Amino acid sequence: QKEVEQDPGPLSVPEGAIVSLNCTYSNSAFQYFMWYRQYSRKGPELLMYTYSSGNKEDGRFTAQVDKSSKYISLFIRDSQPSDSATYLCALDLEYGNKLVFGAGTILRVKS
Amino acid sequence: NAGVTQTPKFRVLKTGQSMTLLCAQDMNHEYMYWYRQDPGMGLRLIHYSVGEGTTAKGEVPDGYNVSRLKKQNFLLGLESAAPSQTSVYFCASSYRVLAGVETQYFGPGTRLLVL
Numbered sequence: 001q002k003e004v005e006q007d008p009g010p011l012s013v014p015e016g017a018i019v020s021l022n023c024t025y026s027n028s029a030f031q032y033f034m035w036y037r038q039y040s041r042k043g044p045e046l047l048m049y050t051y052s053s054g055n056k057e058d059g060r061f062t063a064q065v066d067k068s069s070k071y072i073s074l075f076i077r078d079s080q081p082s083d084s085a086t087y088l089c090a091l092d093l094e095y096g097n098k099l100v101f102g103a104g105t106i107l108r109v110k111s
Numbered sequence: 112n113a114g115v116t117q118t119p120k121f122r123v124l125k126t127g128q129s130m131t132l133l134c135a136q137d138m139n140h141e142y143m144y145w146y147r148q149d150p151g152m153g154l155r156l157i158h159y160s161v162g163e164g165t166t167a168k169g170e171v172p173d174g175y176n177v178s179r180l181k182k183q184n185f186l187l188g189l190e191s192a193a194p195s196q197t198s199v200y201f202c203a204s205s206y207r208v209l210a211g212v213e214t215q216y217f218g219p220g221t222r223l224l225v226l
Contacts (some may be wrong), residue, residue: 006153041219043219044154044217088154098156101153103153104153
């Protein structure tokens with residue numbers, strides 16, 4: 001069993017839809033939870049991070065962590081074609097310097 | 112400020128050949144990393160370095176060697192390439208943190224095909 005599971009998609013939605021991206025994990029010791037966005041043929045870039053359970057909002061993006069269920073989510077409101085990318089969750093035990101990545105979910109937002 | 116750069120962008124090797132991938136960063140970061148990315152597998156850590164002159168193994172180190180002779184450079188070597196090493200290789204760097212999250216900055220990647 002992988003430490004972090006993520007549905008690879010692709011997930012195809014119309015412009016303006018609310019998108020939900022999810023990861024589950026098995027190690028309850030993970031402390032930090034991050035979402036990276038990766039455009040085609042580019043390196044990943046950090047989108048959001050959270051520490052412990054709860055929600056964090058940044059513009060159209062909301063990251064949610066439920067440590068009791070070992071489940072993390074990224075919500076994108078009013079999705080745009082420019083949001084089309086691969087979204088990778090990344091978890092860390094300590095200080096964000098040694099990450100365990102999910103396989104990534106391909107998102108396609110159609111105009 | 113170029114960030115993280117990788118050389119080369121693309122390479123084709125024959126089985127058994129050797130090569131070195133170069134990563135350079137101009138952000139004065141302490142930590143540097145080499146990942147490989149394969150379909151359905153996500154990013155997997157090959158080796159990493161917490162400072163000049165130090166290296167450590169990651170999740171999938173076999174078949175690779177690394178060196179960090181200068182703080183700004185991190186080299187990944189393949190001594191005898193195998194088709195299983197066909198992948199996209201990403202280098203990343205970050206500041207050292209004592210607590211909290213520090214962003215890892217990624218390079219654009221090197222696509223390697225081993226025939």
